[in-house]
Amino acid sequence: MSRVFNFSPGPSMLPEPVLRKAQQEMLEYGTCGMSVMEMSHRGKDFMAIATKTEADLRALMGVPENYKVLFLQGGATSQFAMVPINLLRGKTKACYVQTGLWSEKAVAEAKRFAEVGIAASSKEGNYMSIPRRTDWVVDPDAAYLHYTSNETIGGVEFQEIPDAAGLPLVCDMSSNILSRAIDVSRFAVIYAGAQKNLGPAGITVVIVREDLLGQALAHTPSLFDYRVQADQGSMLNTPPTYNWYLLGLVLEWIKEQGGVASIEQRNIRKASRLYDAIDASDFYSNPVAPEARSRMNVPFRLREASLEKPFAQEAREAGLVTLEGHRSVGGLRASIYNAMPEAGVDALIAFMADFERRHG
Ligand SMILES: Cc1ncc(COP(=O)(O)O)c(C=O)c1O
Incomplete structure (x- = not known):
């Protein structure tokens, strides 16, 4: 076997010890006589995996008690829509910072639900920098302020959490979650597709402050309502169980790394x-x-x-x-x-x- 160094932007390299552990547990997880892939998501073995994974994520990121952690499907792209659907809460406007092609996509999707104001954009400079915070124009009537902490395509990353001027702060952290210490309490919502720093593609982590739940737009499908997903422990329907398990192995590896x-x-x-x-x-x-x-x-x-x-x-x-x-x-x-x-x-x-x- 000759494993390469894979510089892919995602899906990307997984830690080798994670792959080995998964290989070792592939046919039989513990003593339960089956693979994690074959287990009921409501059975005690999988529930233990799910609970431990959430606890490890909370511990590693320092997620405060008043936040829910959701394990969803649909990738970060689904969150481009779920954020306005869940966070507009009677308002019509949302504010976005545009620093590259991923924030552009988030803006385009939000426009289907909200009047989108651009607080700042580095588009004119070809997305080679982060607009200075002092130059941002944040609309106080917006329901939230959204930014992309790391632009995967342009290679542009916020080095600090920006001041949200009193608005709920929402962050697409898909490509730098768990790569640096952050203060979760500064955020209303953090979301990330797993396929860079968390695990394989197919599972999406959403960390949402509890007081923001329960006001999704009328006619929101249950699957897209943070409140419903939180109440159901992300198991309104069958979750991506194997991806959840692998995400858990990645978190264990991060703990082992210190x-x-x-x-x-x-x-x-x-x-x-x-x-x-x-x-x-x-x-x-x-x-x-x-x-x-x-x-x-x-x-x-x-x-x-x-x-x-x-x-x-x-x-x-x-x-x-x-x-x-x-x-x-x-x-x-x-x-x-x-x-x-x-x-x-x-x-x-x-x-x-x-x-x-x-x-x-
Ligand atoms: C910063 C960022 N946001 C969103 C996405 C879209 O993620 P997904 O493919 O999981 O929907 C990506 C994918 O590379 C990304 O890098």
Whole structure:
């Protein structure tokens, strides 16, 4: 077996110990004589997995008591709609910060339900920075303020939680959840698709403050109502049980690594090493304003764009895969989520130096 270093933006690498544990427990979980995939979601074995997973997530993120944690389907994209559906609460307006293609998508979906105001946008500068907080115009009549803490495509990340000017703060944390310590109590809603830092695709975590529940738009299908999902323990219908279990294994792995604080230190080391290598060369470049650079997704260009395809090809042959940039922006991108080992980043840096020697 020769596992590669996979720099995919998502679905992305899972920690190898998680895959091994899943492999070991595949045919028979504990002594129950069946795989987790085959269990009733209401049986005691799965309920124990579900309960422990929620408790571990709460402990790792420091989720306060007055928040519900939901494990849903539909990906982060479903939350682009569920957020306005659940949070408008009699209001008609919602406020969004636009920092890249994912926040654009969130805006487009919210427009189906609300009058959307853009508090700030970095679109004119091609989404290479985060608009200065002092320049934001936050509508006090909006039901909430939404932002995307890490733009997976552009490689732009908020380094701090922005001041929400008294509005409920909503965050799409899909591509940096659990990569750094955050104060959950600053948020009304946090949501994240799992397929980057949490587990495999197919399960979506939503953390929602309790006082916001129970006021979904009229005619909201039960599945899309946070209140109903919270009351039913995310089991209004059959949940994605195996993904829930794998998410639990990823959380156990994070605990074994020393928790979020130590994962964060490792992420800082990985990102700094890669950005330093890019900045030290005039063969590679990263266009993002240094203070807005993402620790998770590192886009880069080659001085000669015609070398980008050969770069990705040769890297693949060297066991460094999925380095192509998003189809909408081109170039190259290294996604270095929690599960990417430091050795993977070091191997990429060594490959980059070697490629530059041969082609620079
Ligand atoms: C920041 C961000 N938000 C939302 C999404 C959409 O997630 P999903 O495919 O789970 O709906 C992605 C997917 O890559 C993302 O990176």
